[in-house]
Amino acid sequence: MTDLFEKSINLGLGLFLYSREKVEEIVEGLVSKGEVSQKDARRVAAELIQKGREQREEMEKLVRDELTKALDRGDVARKADLVTRDEIREIVREEIRQALREKEGGKPEDAE
Numbered sequence: 468m469t470d471l472f473e474k475s476i477n478l479g480l481g482l483f484l485y486s487r488e489k490v491e492e493i494v495e496g497l498v499s500k501g502e503v504s505q506k507d508a509r510r511v512a513a514e515l516i517q518k519g520r521e522q523r524e525e526m527e528k529l530v531r532d533e534l535t536k537a538l539d540r541g542d543v544a545r546k547a548d549l550v551t552r553d554e555i556r557e558i559v560r561e562e563i564r565q566a567l568r569e570k571e572g573g574k575p576e577d578a579e
Contacts, residue, residue, distance in 0.1 A: 490515050 494512040497503040503511050538545065 487516055490519070
């Protein structure tokens with residue numbers, strides 16, 4: 468039983484790399500060796516798949532967090548910090564309008 472427990476832990480640790488079919492294949496292998504009963508096979512497979520999902524989510528969060536820390540340490544702009552082409556165009560248009568108003572003798576909008 469200890470051997471089965473160790474195999475389950477080891478399988479669980481690397482499980483997020485496996486597909487559902489691969490997990491079911493591994494569990495069927497355990498059934499054929501008599502390490503898991505046929506009755507428990509579906510439950511064991513479901514538990515291992517769930518562990519895999521949880522580990523994948525934890526790994527994704529860890530990678531995101533580490534990437535965020537690395538970006539915060541560096542001088543890297545994030546997508547939300549960037550100005551879009553449309554925003555640049557609108558700024559340029561407004562500057563042109565402002566210059567035309569001033570040229571025509573009007574006051575700048577900011578001065579009103």
